[in-house]
Amino acid sequence: MSSDSLSLTFPDGSVREFPNGSTGYDVAKSISPRLAREALSITLDGQIRDLNRPITVGGYIKINTWDTEDGQQTFWHSSAHLLAEATQELFPDVKFGIGPPISNGFYYDMDFGDHKVTEADLRKIEQKMLELARNKSTFDRIDISKSDAVALFTEKADPYKIDLLEGLEDGQITLYKQGNFTDLCRGPHIPSTESIKAIKLLHIAGAYWRGDVKSKQLTRIYGVTFPKKSMLDEYLIQLEEAKKRDHKKLGRELGIYIIDSMVGKGLPLWLPNGTMIRRTLEAFLRDEQVRRGYKEVITPHIGNLELYKTSGHYPYYADSQFDPIQVEDEHYMLKPMNCPHHHRIYSSSLRSYRDLPLRLAEFGTVYRYEQSGELNGLSRVRGFTQDDAHIYCTHEQLKDEIKNCVDLTKYVFNTFDMSVDIRLSFRDDKKDKYGGDGAFWNRAQTEINEVADELGLDYVIAPGEASFYGPKIDFIIKDALGRKWQVGTIQVDYVMPERFDLTYVGSDNQKHRPVIIHRAPFGSMERFTSILIEHFAGDFPLWLSPLQIMLIPVSDQFTDTAKEYEQQLKEAGLRVETDERNDQIGAKIRDAENRKIPYMLIIGEREKNEGTVSVRRHRIGDMGSLNFSEFLSKVSLEVKNRVNPPKSK
RNA sequence: GCCGAAGUAGCUCAGCUGGUAGAGCAACGCUCUCGUAAAGCGUAGGUCGUCGGUUCGAAUCCGAUCUUCGGCUCCA
Numbered sequence: 001m002s003s004d005s006l007s008l009t010f011p012d013g014s015v016r017e018f019p020n021g022s023t024g025y026d027v028a029k030s031i032s033p034r035l036a037r038e039a040l041s042i043t044l045d046g047q048i049r050d051l052n053r054p055i056t057v058g059g060y061i062k063i064n065t066w067d068t069e070d071g072q073q074t075f076w077h078s079s080a081h082l083l084a085e086a087t088q089e090l091f092p093d094v095k096f097g098i099g100p101p102i103s104n105g106f107y108y109d110m111d112f113g114d115h116k117v118t119e120a121d122l123r124k125i126e127q128k129m130l131e132l133a134r135n136k137s138t139f140d141r142i143d144i145s146k147s148d149a150v151a152l153f154t155e156k157a158d159p160y161k162i163d164l165l166e167g168l169e170d171g172q173i174t175l176y177k178q179g180n181f182t183d184l185c186r187g188p189h190i191p192s193t194e195s196i197k198a199i200k201l202l203h204i205a206g207a208y209w210r211g212d213v214k215s216k217q218l219t220r221i222y223g224v225t226f227p228k229k230s231m232l233d234e235y236l237i238q239l240e241e242a243k244k245r246d247h248k249k250l251g252r253e254l255g256i257y258i259i260d261s262m263v264g265k266g267l268p269l270w271l272p273n274g275t276m277i278r279r280t281l282e283a284f285l286r287d288e289q290v291r292r293g294y295k296e297v298i299t300p301h302i303g304n305l306e307l308y309k310t311s312g313h314y315p316y317y318a319d320s321q322f323d324p325i326q327v328e329d330e331h332y333m334l335k336p337m338n339c340p341h342h343h344r345i346y347s348s349s350l351r352s353y354r355d356l357p358l359r360l361a362e363f364g365t366v367y368r369y370e371q372s373g374e375l376n377g378l379s380r381v382r383g384f385t386q387d388d389a390h391i392y393c394t395h396e397q398l399k400d401e402i403k404n405c406v407d408l409t410k411y412v413f414n415t416f417d418m419s420v421d422i423r424l425s426f427r428d429d430k431k432d433k434y435g436g437d438g439a440f441w442n443r444a445q446t447e448i449n450e451v452a453d454e455l456g457l458d459y460v461i462a463p464g465e466a467s468f469y470g471p472k473i474d475f476i477i478k479d480a481l482g483r484k485w486q487v488g489t490i491q492v493d494y495v496m497p498e499r500f501d502l503t504y505v506g507s508d509n510q511k512h513r514p515v516i517i518h519r520a521p522f523g524s525m526e527r528f529t530s531i532l533i534e535h536f537a538g539d540f541p542l543w544l545s546p547l548q549i550m551l552i553p554v555s556d557q558f559t560d561t562a563k564e565y566e567q568q569l570k571e572a573g574l575r576v577e578t579d580e581r582n583d584q585i586g587a588k589i590r591d592a593e594n595r596k597i598p599y600m601l602i603i604g605e606r607e608k609n610e611g612t613v614s615v616r617r618h619r620i621g622d623m624g625s626l627n628f629s630e631f632l633s634k635v636s637l638e639v640k641n642r643v644n645p646p647k648s649k
Numbered sequence: 650g651c652c653g654a655a656g657u658a659g660c661u662c663a664g665c666u667g668g669u670a671g672a673g674c675a676a677c678g679c680u681c682u683c684g685u686a687a688a689g690c691g692u693a694g695g696u697c698g699u700c701g702g703u704u705c706g707a708a709u710c711c712g713a714u715c716u717u718c719g720g721c722u723c724c725a
Binding site for chain 2: 107116117118119202203204205206207208211212213217218219220222248252253259261265311312313316317319320321336337339366368370371372373374375376380467468469486491518552554555556557582583584585586587588589590591592593594600602604605606614616621622
């Protein structure tokens with residue numbers, strides 16, 4: 001290959017030669033004029049680059065249009081610059097922080113001085129952005145020396161940019177300029193503001209500079225942009241749909257839980273319907289755990305402060321615990337976790353290697369002080385119940401036990417057809433964040449990694465996300481609004497056995513240290529329930545639904561027949577009610593549909609005579625008539641198999 | 650905790666620049682005895698989150714406070 005030409009490999013595997021110095025635009029144009037028109041950037045060997053930047057080295061190339069994630073990121077990154085330009089026009093004294101693209105749009109952190117940004121400001125900035133976009137300004141890349149860059153931002157009196165520059169090396173500093181706005185930026189950007197056709201600034205938030213609470217709090221403006229107006233409309237409709245699934249809204253409408261200000265912030269009260277769901281979930285997991293050799297225990301809601309000094313949780317997590325309670329001469333803590341209690345159960349008798357693994361499980365309620373601004377419905381609370389268990393095992397048993405935990409966790413999520421992301425949370429190099437011996441840590445991380453590979457898990461490794469006593473496998477799920485929540489977790493712990501001096505007698509008649517696995521498939525019953533509400537949009541599978549069947553007599557002369565069926569269904573273990581109200585059936589059906597009751601049985605003259613029921617399925621509609629006994633066996637099977645609700649729409 | 654926004658009937662919301670509150674649904678009562686997403690009529694329900702201030706007069710303006718929501722920070 002001569003230096004005058006470039007060899008580019010395309011996603012379909014084809015390889016083509018281009019003159020050295022060709023731009024992404026040239027390449028796109030050689031494929032089709034339409035692609036050239038729609039291209040936003042290219043990805044060359046995994047790196048996103050400007051469309052109009054000359055390519056000097058060959059490699060794997062992708063042309064990024066709006067339809068690709070890389071294309072959207074480029075688009076939104078440029079949109080952040082447009083937001084900054086518009087803001088600068090309207091508020092010339094504003095200082096700029098950072099403005100990256102995010103998974104659904106972009107933001108820019110800015111220092112508005114004494115000005116408080118309002119909704120009205122957002123609308124004005126939006127208008128200015130649209131106006132500037134129509135100028136069709138190009139995004140121009142400028143290579144600059146560090147000293148020139150410092151001089152430029154000193155002149156602009158932009159302290160945050162100068163702060164950023166301090167962390168950068170000379171020789172790799174670039175600026176991007178569009179219209180009258182120049183920003184320190186590594187890029188890349190779309191060719192011109194022209195393609196930004198629809199803009200919505202969504203909300204204002206405070207954000208600390210560099211994420212540090214001690215730094216100045218800047219004003220963050222979130223926005224989203226699209227190349228077509230219709231896409232924005234569609235996006236806004238989607239947002240509305242997501243809000244309809246919000247567990248805080250459905251939680252109230254379906255009588256699942258309330259948060260009462262007199263009881264306290266972050267302290268949910270489970271209503272009868274919610275309690276039914278939760279108890280059913282607990283029974284589901286309890287049965288599965290019994291099958292897998294767990295023993296259930298019960299421990300109190302408080303514990304002596306000494307317990308948490310021994311574990312190291314106190315004062316390590318003092319900031320997120322409720323203050324100790326003084327009783328006579330002693331101090332007690334509302335328990336922030338269940339482990340220490342379980343460790344003491346382990347210690348309560350001499351353990352032989354023949355006793356291991358010992359798997360102690362508890363639906364244990366814990367209390368943590370969460371900052372008030374962080375509380376959120378059932379997702380983030382101050383008192384919650386973990387489906388906790390601690391597995392005490394020998395080192396030889398560890399990997400199999402981790403596998404069993406992964407298997408159980410996956411079984412749980414599969415039951416609900418939920419997709420989860422798996423994260424291996426390891427430690428980073430901030431040593432004081434973690435307890436225990438470094439050698440134990442390395443061993444535990446290696447073992448977790450090996451298990452994940454042996455099971456063929458699809459995972460990402462997250463340094464710095466470990467707990468203080470050990471690395472973990474975390475299961476992460478997204479809520480209706482795309483926010484991520486950690487649900488299940490599996491943690492390997494070599495630290496607590498040391499701190500609590502846990503031992504077992506081995507076959508060699510010597511004392512040995514067990515290893516502990518902490519695990520919770522649901523994580524927290526509160527959070528998991530919130531995720532379930534949003535996952536099913538309130539349409540729970542039959543086995544979980546608080547009320548499974550509503551009997552609807554056509555008029556009150558059929559109420560007796562309905563009540564007979566109600567009795568038989570109850571005896572079969574189903575949750576049933578008869579709607580005896582003096583309403584027309586249309587109204588009763590509508591009411592049952594709104595309450596998201598899985599089955600409605602309509603009973604009138606015909607059914608009474610034939611011994612049948614007319615079956616209506618929530619969201620599906622009339623399913624015709626069945627003999628009562630046929631219906632009973634159908635629903636019994638549906639409960640037994642934990643069938644997920646039919647998907648429509 | 651910090652930044653921003655919002656609190657009017659059980660729920661969803663109206664109430665313009667100050668003249669002491671209004672609708673729909675739900676609830677309750679009566680009538681209708683009804684066939685797959687809303688029958689008709691009527692009744693009751695609010696010291697407008699709370700406290701203070703301005704004013705002849707405050708749901709409306711100002712301050713404080715509480716709660717909730719969206720973020721930030723934190724998360725064993």
